[in-house]
Amino acid sequence: MESMDIVGKSKEDASLPKATMTKIIKEMLPPDVRVARDAQDLLIECCVEFINLISSESNEVCNREEKRTIAPEHVLKALEVLGFGEYIEEVYAAYEQHKIETM
Template sequence: MSDHETGGIPSDEDLSLPKATVTKMISELLPNEVTCAKETRDLIIECCVEFIHLISSEANEICEQESKKTIAPEHIISALKRLGFESFTDEVESVLKDHKQQQKDRERKVNKMEQCGLSEAELLAQQEALFAKSREKFLTTQQ
């Protein structure tokens, strides 16, 4: 069945992870002299998809027990603990903290741009003028 036939929900066979990303992660984790066979990479992808499915199903149950409609990060952390992956929770909480900080930083940048009082076109023109001035300065020092 296609996504359309199942109401837009992909079947388990349709779920996967980007092969290039997984290959890159594997190569970063393995020593340089060790390679990974295609079949091994595919097995790792299947295991990862199954792990994600397991954790998300458990988190969904926790979410439903709390009468919530949205799975929150806390539900994922609780699911990891329930399923015996408690050793993962410190790293997950650390990544969550970093993610929240990045979101705040991104929002601050947007607010700073909005508060400067200039339009995006005006800011772009200023940037281009600075680039031109920098090029000119560079060229004069080269001569």
């Protein structure tokens, strides 16, 4: 049986915009570095899987707190639970910056 998410789409349907991801990958690397298309595809798949992992754990944290809406605090706790605690400060700073930029 195919795994389904809450809105009825399979995980295989989940993706990120390839052009956007390619741009991000290129921005993170020195200009003289080339990335094979297969490597780009693999990086994109890793990003999708990471988002699935964080989303799932955030949902678990939310459910344990008997809440119905995943809040930023749930995402931060999920990072900690999954062993990404060293990123919490940077993620929180990015979140705060995002709030300022979208006001």
